[in-house]
Amino acid sequence: MSDVLILNGRLVDPASGVDAARDLLLRGGRIAAVEVPGGFKGVKVAETIDAAGMVVAPGLVDVHVHLREPGQTYKESIATGTAAAAAGGFTSVVAMPNTVPVNDSVAGLEWMLDATRGACVKLFAMPAATFGSMGEEITDFHELRRAGAVGFTDDGKPVLHDRVMREALVAAAGIGVPVSQHAEDTRLTGGCSMNAGPVAFRLGLRGMTVEAEARIVERDIRLLRDIERHDGLRPHLHVQHVSTAKAMDLIRGAKAEGLHVTCEVAPHHFTLTDEAIGDYDSNAKMNPPLRNDADRLAMIAGLMDGTVDCIATDHAPHALFEKEQEFERAPNGITGLETALGLALRVLHKGHGMTLRRVMELMSAQPAGIVSLEGRGTLKVGSFADVVVFDPVAEWSFEAKRSRSKSRNTPFDGAPMLGRVAFTLSEGRVVFKG
Ligand SMILES: [Zn+2]
Numbered sequence: 001m002s003d004v005l006i007l008n009g010r011l012v013d014p015a016s017g018v019d020a021a022r023d024l025l026l027r028g029g030r031i032a033a034v035e036v037p038g039g040f041k042g043v044k045v046a047e048t049i050d051a052a053g054m055v056v057a058p059g060l061v062d063v064h065v066h067l068r069e070p071g072q073t074y075k076e077s078i079a080t081g082t083a084a085a086a087a088g089g090f091t092s093v094v095a096m097p098n099t100v101p102v103n104d105s106v107a108g109l110e111w112m113l114d115a116t117r118g119a120c121v122k123l124f125a126m127p128a129a130t131f132g133s134m135g136e137e138i139t140d141f142h143e144l145r146r147a148g149a150v151g152f153t154d155d156g157k158p159v160l161h162d163r164v165m166r167e168a169l170v171a172a173a174g175i176g177v178p179v180s181q182h183a184e185d186t187r188l189t190g191g192c193s194m195n196a197g198p199v200a201f202r203l204g205l206r207g208m209t210v211e212a213e214a215r216i217v218e219r220d221i222r223l224l225r226d227i228e229r230h231d232g233l234r235p236h237l238h239v240q241h242v243s244t245a246k247a248m249d250l251i252r253g254a255k256a257e258g259l260h261v262t263c264e265v266a267p268h269h270f271t272l273t274d275e276a277i278g279d280y281d282s283n284a285k286m287n288p289p290l291r292n293d294a295d296r297l298a299m300i301a302g303l304m305d306g307t308v309d310c311i312a313t314d315h316a317p318h319a320l321f322e323k324e325q326e327f328e329r330a331p332n333g334i335t336g337l338e339t340a341l342g343l344a345l346r347v348l349h350k351g352h353g354m355t356l357r358r359v360m361e362l363m364s365a366q367p368a369g370i371v372s373l374e375g376r377g378t379l380k381v382g383s384f385a386d387v388v389v390f391d392p393v394a395e396w397s398f399e400a401k402r403s404r405s406k407s408r409n410t411p412f413d414g415a416p417m418l419g420r421v422a423f424t425l426s427e428g429r430v431v432f433k434g
Contacts, residue, residue, distance in 0.1 A: 002045070002046030002047060003025065003026065003027045003032075003045040003046055003047075004025075004026040004045060004046070004047045004048070004049065004385070004425070004428060004430075005023065005024070005025055005026075005040055005043065005045045005047070005048045005049070006023065006024040006026070006048075006049045006051050006056055006387065006389065007023045007037070007040070007048060007049070007050055007051060007052075008021075008023070008037060008050055008051050008052040009021070009022070009023075009024075009051030009052070009054045009055065009056035009389060010022075010051075010054070010055050010056065011024070011034070011056045011057075011379065012055050012056070012057045012356050012357055012360050013057065013058060013360075013365075013378055013379045013380070014357050014358075014360050014361040014364070014365045014378075015058070015364075015365040015377060015378035015380065016378060016379070016380045018034075019356070019357050021036070021037050022034050022035065022036065022037070022056070023035050023036070023037055023038070023039055023040050024056065024379065024387070025040055025043065025045070026385040026387070026425070026428045027428070028428070029384060029385055029427035029428040029429075030375075030382060030383065030384060030385055030427075030428070031379050031380065031381050031382065031383050031384075031385050032381065033381060034379065034380075034381060047430075049389060049423055051389050051422075051423075053391060054389050054390060054391055054392075054422055055356060055389070055390055055391075055392045055419075056379070056387060056388075056389050057360045057364060057379075057387070057388050057389075057390070058091075058360065058364040058365065058368075058376070058377050058378050058379050058383075058386060058387065058388070059089065059090065059091025059092065059121070059364065059376070059386030059387055059388050059424060059425070059426065060088070060089045060090040060091065060092075060340070060341065060363045060364055060388055061090065061091070061092040061093075061310075061363065061364050061367040061368045061373065061376065061377050062085065062090050062092070062093045062094065062312055062313050062315070062337065062340070062367065063094045063151075063180075063238075063264060063310060063312050063367045063370055063371055064094065064096065064155070064180075064240060064241065064264060064266075064312035064313060064314050064315075065081065065085070065093045065094065065095055065096065065313060065314075065315040065337065066081075066095070066096050066098065066314075066315060066316045066317065066333065067081035067082070067093075067095045067099075067123075067315075068081070068099065068317060069081075069099065069112070069117065070099050070100065070101070070108075070111070070112070071099050071100025071101065072099070072100055073406075074319055074406070075317045075318055075319050075322075075406060075407055076317040076405060076406045076407060077117075077118075077406065078095075078112070078117040078118060078119050078123065079117065079118035079119065079120070080404060080405055080406045081093070081315065081317070081337070081405065082118075082119040082120045082121045082123060083120055083404040083405075083432075084315070084335070084337040084338055084403060084404040084405040085120075085121050085315075085337045086120055086121050086404075086424045086426065086431040086432035087337070087338050087403075087404045087421065087424070087432050087434075088313075088337040088338040088339070088340055088341060088421065089341050089388035089390060089421045089424055089432075090121060090337055090340075090388075090424070091121045091122060091376070091386035091387070091388070091424060091425070091426045091431075092121065092122045092124060092368065092373055092376050092377075092386065093121060093122075093123060093124070093315075093337075094124045094125065094126055094150060094151070094371060095112060095123060095124070095125045095126070096126060096153065096155045096156070097125070097126060097127050097128040097133065097153065097154075097155065098128075098133060098155060098156040099112070101132075102128050102131075102132050102133050103125060103127045103128060104127055104128035104130075104131050104132060104133070104139045105127075105139075105144075106140070106143050106144060106146075106147045108127070109125055109127050109144060109147050109148060109149060110147055110148075112125055113125060113147075113148055120426065120431045121386075121424075121426045121431060122376070122384075122386065122426060122427070124148070124150045124371065124373070125148065125149065125150070126149060126150060126151040126152055126153045126155075126180060126371075127139060127144045127149050127152060128152070128153070128154055129152040129153055129154045129159055129168045129179060130154055130159060130164060130168070133154040133155075133156065133157055135154060135157065135158075135159050135160050135161060135164060136161075136164065137164075138152075138164065138167050138168050138171055139152070141168075141171040141172060141174075141175060141177075142171075142175060145175045145177060149177065150177060150371040150372065150373070151172070151177045151178045151179065151180050151238065151370075151371055152168060152172055152177065152178075152179050152180070153179065153180035153181070153182070153240070154182065155180060155182045155240060156182060156287075157182060157184075157186065158181060158182050158183060158184050158185065158186060158216050159179075159181065160185070160186065160187075160216075162219065162223065165179070165181075165219070165220060165223055166223050166226070166227065169220075169223055169224065169227055169235035169237065170227060170231060170233060170235065172235060172236065173227065173231075173233040173234060173235035173236065174233065176236075176372070177236070177371070177372070178236040178237065178238040178262065178370060178371070179235070179236070179237060179238065180238040180239075180240050181216065181217075181220055181237060181238070181239055181240060182240050182241075183213045183214075183216035183217045183220070183239055183240070183242070183247060183288075184208070184212055184213060184216060184287070184288065185211070185212045185213075185215040185216050186212075188208070188209060188211060188212040188215070189208045189212045191206050192205075192206045192207055192208040193205050193206065193285065193289075193327060193328045194207055194208070194274055194277060194285065194289045194290070194327075195207050195208060195274045195289040195290060195291050195292065196208055196209045196210075197274065197292055199274040199275060199277060200274070203277065203280065203327075205327065205328065207289075208287075208288070208289055210244040210245070210246045210247070210291070210295070211246070213242075213243060213244045213246070213247045213288060214244060214246040214247050214250060217239055217242075217247045217250045217251065218250055220237050220239070221237070221250060221251075221253075221254045221259060221261065223235075223237075224237055224254070224259045224260065224261065225257075225259060228259070234260055235260065236260045236261075236262070237259075237260065237261050237262075238261075238262045238263065238264070238370055239251060239261065239262070239263040239264070240263075240264055240312070240314070241264060241265065241266045241269065241288055241312065241314050242263045242264065242265055242269075242299065242302070242308070243265075243266075243269045243288035243289070243290075243291050243295060243299070244288075244291060244295050244298070245294060245295050245298030248298050248299065248301075248302045248307060248308075249298075251263050251302075251307055252302070252305075252307045255307065262309040262310070262370050263302075263307070263308055263309055264308070264309065264310045264311065264312035264367070265299045265302065265303060265308050265311060265312075266311070266312060266313060266314045266336065267311060267313065267336060267339065267340045267343040267344060267347075268286065268290065268334060268336070268343075268411065269288070269290070269291070269295075269296065269299050270296060270299040270300050270303065270343075270347055270348065271296075271343050271347050272284065272290050272296070272411060273290055273291065273292055273293050273295075273296050274289065274290045274291060274292060276290055276411055277290065277327075280326070280327040281411065282323045282324070282325070282327050282330035282409075283323060283334060283409050283410060283411045283413075284334075284411045285327060285330055285331075285332055285333075286314070286316065286332050286333050286334050287332040287333070300347070300348065300352055303348060303354070303362065304348075304352065304354060304358075308362070309362075309366045309367070309369075309370060310362050310363070310366045310367035310370060311340060311344055311362045311363050311367075312367065313336030313337055313340045314333070314334075314336060315335055315336040315337045315405075316332065316333025316334060316335070316336075316409075317333070317335050317405050317406060317407030317409065318330075318331050318333055318407055318409045319406075319407060320407075320408065320409075323409045333409070334409050334410050334411060334412075335400075335403065335405045335407055335408070335409055335410045336410070337405070338398065338403055338404065338405070339398050339410065339412045339415070339417065340363070341363065341388075341390065341417075341419055341421065342396070342398065342417025342418055342419055342420070343412070343415075343417065344359050344362070344363065345359060345392065345417075345418040345419035346416060346417060346418035346419075349392075349418070349419075350418055356392060364377045364378070365377045365378060384427050385425055385427055385428035386425065386426055386427065387423070387424070387425040388421060388423070388424050388425075389421070389422045389423040389424075389425075390419050390420060390421045390422055391419065391420045391422060392418075392419050393418070393419075394418070394419060394420035395416060395417070395418055396416075396417050396420055397414050397415065397416055397417065398410075398412050398413065398414070398415050398417050399413065399414070400412075400413035401413075420434055421434050422434045
């Protein structure tokens with residue numbers, strides 16, 4: 001592996017508290033040294049990246065992606081999904097277990113993480129919390145953790161039964177990893193394909209209420225409290241893709257109480273509302289659904305005030321023929337890896353005055369912390385040379401047809417973006433060049 005110098009950039013590394021002009025030397029896949037500009041004069045390397053006018057930041061970390069392999073590689077593969085990640089500035093992604101078959105065994109997990117799958121950025125995985133994600137019997141957390149699991153989830157579905165969720169939280173607490181919950185009380189959402197409200201009425205569709213999300217978050221918080229009191233453990237609940245003001249308030253309260261709750265918000269939930277569905281556009285269909293503007297603003301408030309720990313894409317590729325069905329039949333989900341940074345910078349940084357440092361914290365340091373990725377999410381000396389170099393003022397439009405993903409299901413085709421990735425480096429190797 002050859003040495004790389006990244007010169008003349010503005011280093012934004014929230015974990016080490018640096019936001020200043022710095023040069024970086026990458027050696028052996030690690031950050032070898034960080035110096036003030038000019039500090040590496042005379043150092044000979046194989047490759048030099050001129051980052052003048054650019055931000056140099058820790059490679060982005062996404063704790064919520066669907067890479068569709070094994071079983072549905074017509075939608076995406078580990079190779080294409082991680083290529084899309086690299087194009088979006090991501091250097092670590094956590095694959096969800098709702099593959100075919102469900103990732104609920106050590107053999108399945110090892111197969112997924114094997115180098116021959118061709119991941120071009122660092123791939124991590126959260127196996128299923130219950131066998132087949134059926135919500136009945138928890139998987140072997142110890143063995144799966146030993147094989148590399150960074151958490152457990154039945155994403156796509158909630159762990160509905162109180163007893164099973166309690167068991168999962170206790171088992172995960174014993175090994176220091178989170179249980180990631182898709183908060184949806186499916187007993188309230190049968191037959192629903194979008195958010196409940198005036199838009200659903202106009203379209204004649206059944207809508208999911210905010211209570212369906214809030215009820216699971218409320219129940220899970222109750223379980224955390226109960227386990228802390230009675231089992232002497234400190235379980236970690238991670239609430240996935242929060243979409244409602246009501247759930248956000250519950251999480252804010254649980255954090256104030258001192259419980260170990262973290263949560264993520266997806267870019268589409270702070271950018272769009274259910275109005276984006278327009279005339280039954282299935283590229284605006286995902287679960288949880290796009291909500292109303294008060295909920296959207298509540299996501300931004302949570303991102304600004306620290307209630308939200310990270311931005312996660314919920315990258316969920318689907319083939320054109322699947323999304324071209326009538327709205328109610330079309331599958332949930334949109335691609336998101338290549339639009340996350342551009343939307344975060346446009347909506348949060350430019351639109352709402354969030355500092356670049358806070359954006360980077362939400363997209364690198366904090367998501368890395370949630371799943372305890374050692375040596376990632378920071379550019380401190382000694383950490384992995386996972387780096388994104390981007391132009392923070394470049395304005396551009398996302399073109400779905402140029403996506404590295406196999407799928408094109410996005411409501412952001414043609415949408416304005418702010419900030420363009422110039423280089424993504426994974427452990428010192430350039431894996432994307434803009
Ligand atoms: Zn989900």
